[in-house]
Amino acid sequence: MKGAVISVLVVLAMVQFMVKPGEAVTCADVNSDLAPCVSFLTGKGGGVPTPLCCSGVSKLKDSAPTVADKRAACDCVKQAATRIPDIKEDAASSLPTKCNVQLDIPISKNFNCAE
Template sequence: MAKLLCGVALLPLLICILVAAPCVINATINCGEVTILLTPCIPFGIFGGTVPPDCCKGIKGLNAAQNASVADRRTACSCIQEGAARIPGINYDRINTLGDLCGSPCPYKVYPSTNCSEVS
């Protein structure tokens, strides 16, 4: 229970960190939008368990938005990568399962080593 409360207490800080993540220029999607869509996924990325419905709604919204262009996919990748790197205890293998778990697979996987500029 204390672990859950600690995670919930960190959410406002994590949201601020994600909003400040750098983004690729010339895209129609931005890190603020990515943050809004994916914030409900943070507890799953740290603790696991059941994927919140709002997380799946965000995943589907992000996939719909980033299908517009390669620049959008690269921006989303960079935003996710930079934001996730700032979240203590994030499990990259777990967050990379979210697309499949939500029925909206992502066309790339995000890890610290992912080169988002190569996402097509």
């Protein structure tokens, strides 16, 4: 029994070291996560996002668990979207759904991230 308790404590300690509290979402991370989605977002990749794109959307969701993280990620998404002039708003808004990811961050260049 003592061995099981020690094992659980060791696992919890490892998880604490893996999760870095207070580490903000960076725009470089957001750009990297969503870069594989550009062809879908511009309508050049067909009507379905690639698995790599969906993996990035999922990673973005996981990297923004708090409201502050979500706002920061939203600002980064908005900045990235403005650099892609031919982004299709309907493709952007449908991306999380098409990837089966409940993302609380809008993929849009026309969104107020402070809300």
